[in-house]
Amino acid sequence: AQTVTQSQPEMSVQEAETVTLSCTYDTSxxxxxxxxxxxxxxxxxxxxxxxxxxxxxxxxENRFSVNFQKAAKSFSLKxxxxxxxxxxxxxxxxxxxxxxxxxxxxxxxxMVKP
Amino acid sequence: xxxxxxxxxxDICQRGxxxxxxxxxxxxxxxxxxxxxxxxxxxTLIATANQGxxxxxxxxxxxxxxxxxxxxxxxxxxxxxxMSPEDSSIYLCSVLIYEGGTWGYTFGSGTRLTVV
Numbered sequence: 001a002q003t004v005t006q007s008q009p010e011m012s013v014q015e016a017e018t019v020t021l022s023c024t025y026d027t028s029x030x031x032x033x034x035x036x037x038x039x040x041x042x043x044x045x046x047x048x049x050x051x052x053x054x055x056x057x058x059x060x061e062n063r064f065s066v067n068f069q070k071a072a073k074s075f076s077l078k079x080x081x082x083x084x085x086x087x088x089x090x091x092x093x094x095x096x097x098x099x100x101x102x103x104x105x106x107x108x109x110x111m112v113k114p
Numbered sequence: 115x116x117x118x119x120x121x122x123x124x125d126i127c128q129r130g131x132x133x134x135x136x137x138x139x140x141x142x143x144x145x146x147x148x149x150x151x152x153x154x155x156x157x158t159l160i161a162t163a164n165q166g167x168x169x170x171x172x173x174x175x176x177x178x179x180x181x182x183x184x185x186x187x188x189x190x191x192x193x194x195x196x197m198s199p200e201d202s203s204i205y206l207c208s209v210l211i212y213e214g215g216t217w218g219y220t221f222g223s224g225t226r227l228t229v230v
Contacts, residue, residue: 047219
């Protein structure tokens, strides 16, 4: 069964500092996508960043970047220059082996201190 | 990217009643998904809804409790039947879409259901 694990239920970071959220996953596929979603109190799921497993280069979206370690099945999210608006739940997600439904990690609540 | 309109955004319902949640997508999509997010928890897939076939339910979810309709490629409904307080959750629909040369998932804004 597909599993996604986020080992940090809560994290906090000082405004303007950098924070890294961890995620590990389990898959038997060789080609797949990985996602990080942000869920603010509005409950809307917002795509932060995606990584295609066949790409060696780590994905980057402005202040957000990933450290993708395929052999270790690790997919961490780094947020640079943290802003108050970054405070939210963050979910790591991976499609199942059939490539359709998403399996989510348990989430990490990120708090940003002014 | 695809835009999903999900209704209602929230509701407070009496136990024993049913609520139907709607999702309308602004483009045709093959695969739609319904998720439940219990308070303080992650998202759990209820079922996959494909047009022209019966929905596929995940372990722990049954059609009698969560009937799903998928009449066309842009619309789906999820009904929460015979509700109890344990059904109080956020319900989200999602679609799988291919855009800009890559696959992705878009979500509706969610329905916050409270059963009293």
